[in-house]
Amino acid sequence: xxxxxxxxxxxxxxxxxxxxxxxxxxxxxxxxxxxxxxxxxxxxxxxxxxxxxxxxxxxxxxxxxxxxxxxxxxxxxxxxxxxxxxxxxxxxxxxxxxxxxxxxxxxxxxxxxxxxxxxxxxxxxxxxxxxxxxxxxxxxxxxxxxxxxxxxxxxxxxxxxxxxxxxxxxxxxxxxxxxxxxxxxxxxxxxxxxxxxxxxxxxxxxxxxxxxxxxxxxxxxxxxxxxxxxxxxxxxxxxxxxxxxxxxxxxxxxxxxxxxxxxxxxxxxxxxxxxx
Amino acid sequence: xxxxxxxxxxxxxxxxxxxxxxxxxxxxxxxxxxxxxxxxxxxxxxxxxxxxxxxxxxxxxxxxxxxxxxxxxxxxxxxxxxxxxxxxxxxxxxxxxxxxxxxxxxxxxxxxxxxxxxxxxxxxxxxxxxxxxxxxxxxxxxxxxxxxxxxxxxxxxxxxxxxxxxxxxxxxxxxxxxxxxxxxxxxxxxxxxxxxxxxxxxxxxxxxxxxxxxxxxxxxxxxxxxxxxxxxxxxxxxxxxxxxxxxxxxxx
Numbered sequence: 001x002x003x004x005x006x007x008x009x010x011x012x013x014x015x016x017x018x019x020x021x022x023x024x025x026x027x028x029x030x031x032x033x034x035x036x037x038x039x040x041x042x043x044x045x046x047x048x049x050x051x052x053x054x055x056x057x058x059x060x061x062x063x064x065x066x067x068x069x070x071x072x073x074x075x076x077x078x079x080x081x082x083x084x085x086x087x088x089x090x091x092x093x094x095x096x097x098x099x100x101x102x103x104x105x106x107x108x109x110x111x112x113x114x115x116x117x118x119x120x121x122x123x124x125x126x127x128x129x130x131x132x133x134x135x136x137x138x139x140x141x142x143x144x145x146x147x148x149x150x151x152x153x154x155x156x157x158x159x160x161x162x163x164x165x166x167x168x169x170x171x172x173x174x175x176x177x178x179x180x181x182x183x184x185x186x187x188x189x190x191x192x193x194x195x196x197x198x199x200x201x202x203x204x205x206x207x208x209x210x211x212x213x214x215x216x217x218x219x220x221x222x223x224x225x226x227x228x229x230x231x232x233x234x235x236x237x238x239x240x241x242x243x244x245x246x247x248x249x250x251x252x253x254x255x256x257x258x259x260x261x262x263x264x265x266x267x268x269x270x271x272x273x274x275x276x
Numbered sequence: 277x278x279x280x281x282x283x284x285x286x287x288x289x290x291x292x293x294x295x296x297x298x299x300x301x302x303x304x305x306x307x308x309x310x311x312x313x314x315x316x317x318x319x320x321x322x323x324x325x326x327x328x329x330x331x332x333x334x335x336x337x338x339x340x341x342x343x344x345x346x347x348x349x350x351x352x353x354x355x356x357x358x359x360x361x362x363x364x365x366x367x368x369x370x371x372x373x374x375x376x377x378x379x380x381x382x383x384x385x386x387x388x389x390x391x392x393x394x395x396x397x398x399x400x401x402x403x404x405x406x407x408x409x410x411x412x413x414x415x416x417x418x419x420x421x422x423x424x425x426x427x428x429x430x431x432x433x434x435x436x437x438x439x440x441x442x443x444x445x446x447x448x449x450x451x452x453x454x455x456x457x458x459x460x461x462x463x464x465x466x467x468x469x470x471x472x473x474x475x476x477x478x479x480x481x482x483x484x485x486x487x488x489x490x491x492x493x494x495x496x497x498x499x500x501x502x503x504x505x506x507x508x509x510x511x512x513x514x515x516x517x518x519x520x521x522x523x524x525x526x527x528x
Binding site: 040041154155184185186187188189211212213250251254255256257258259260262264265266267268 | 317318319419448449450451452453454456457460461475476477478479481482483504505506516517518520521
């Protein structure tokens, strides 16, 4: 079943020096699965994720032939309709907990805000739900974390708090924009296991945006590789080592490997036709 | 005798009556022209060791020797001329309102070295930046270009030792490859000694001859490059780091 379908998505910005096209005609379908979007900085992967929630401010413009989520036309929806979707049906985990949590509000208050405003829960009921949400992302001492300010948490804890917050309304689609880039390998593995469990148990759709090809391949079912606003290759994650597109191959080859040869790492060749 | 000798180094931060021990009696030795790697998760104290060598962390125990001599406190000019550091985040480590020319010529001015013009141009050449970049500001450069400037700045005084604190973790994969290649080329050309910190085992493996695994401020295990490649680690922690490394996915 298709949860989200996107046809010919374009994102452009009017600047003093002319129009900058950040996304140039992206199309994909998503079921209840884990879809990875990989690319370097500036490839348009984050803009693609944000467009789904129409979270691009002027002078940015979103155009698409079609963008449909579970029967709702996202391009034609009013701002009120979009607000009803955001958070409740489609949630987004941002890259950096340092910048995405409110620094002057305790974690507990931030978690409970949505529950009280949106769901109209009492303070006590919201508290119970918030603690449950923290437990679901394997925070060991949720009562202490509820009373902490974001700067008192480590990066991994902050990231888990954000995931917990996004999962409280039980969304159908989660867009995770580099959710683990700021984390260590060991914490990264934990956060991925949490996301993995949620996709499996709740049947949620997941768009996982990352610049790390190896990570995406290990974690997702399907991978879209983006370069300069376009999808250059789409493939099943297990076939990644047999990627055909020179850009995907280049991205793979330029990563050092344990026990690999000591020669200089191959750079990316950007002179070919596809790179223009 | 090793060029860098650290014995039983401890670093404790104290504030408001609380104390945090970031590094607890860690010893290591790096031979001249060797490349030594420190790995571990955040908070394991690996960056603190580099900062302690530079005098940027409160050393509470143990000794640091460079070329057999104890490092003086404060570190002073002679130390700066021998040891330089490259920081993790090129967005934060360059002065936003200084042009590259000013950033690169400042160490020369402090040390009273002439030929500023020629040396700045040479430094840009060495790290593969066009000379037309000389009067640009950091915000006019990409992340990879900024890290090249940070490396050029560290090399202005022609040091023997480079301390590298996660030099590529803020960069894209392809830019990381270019930066690692640049560091390796400079090391061969100038006979530099590297002490490098990274959380990415594959990067450490590519760059270093010997590796020290750290956890909670303590040294867990020292490995040679061969031990790592053939997975001959003895401790569980080193093994778990190894198996969590994203690089493992590429193994057949």
